[in-house]
C-alpha cells in the first residue's frame with residue numbers, strides 16, 4: 001500500500017471540498033469594506049482550513065516488530081489501524097533513529113509514535129507493551 005499516494009489523494013480531496021464550499025458561499029458583506037471575493041482565490045495555499053501537504057502528521061500506533069535494519073535505519077512494524085493517517089492494519093517499514101532500533105527487538109509488541117510527512121514515515125518514540 002502506498003501511503004504517500006493515499007495521503008496526497010485525501011489531502012487533495014479535502015482541499016477541493018474546502019475550495020468548493022468557499023466558492024458557493026455568499027461572499028459580499030455590506031459592512032465589510034475589505035475586498036470580499038477576489039483575494040480568496042489567489043490565497044488558497046494559506047487557507048487555514050486546507051490541509052498543508054508539507055505538514056507532518058503525528059500519530060500513535062500499536063503493533064509488533066517484524067524486522068530491524070540498523071544499518072539502513074529502519075524498523076518494520078506489523079501495526080494496527082492508524083486513524084490519524086487513515087491507514088488500515090498492515091506491515092511496513094519506517095525510518096527509525098538508533099535510539100529507536102536499539103530499544104526493541106524483533107517479536108516485541110510495542111506502542112509507538114509516528115511522524116508522517118509525504119512518503120516519509122518515521123518512528124519517533126517506541127515502548128514495549
Ligand SMILES: [Cu+2]
Nearest residue numbers: 087090091092
Ligand atoms: Cu502502515
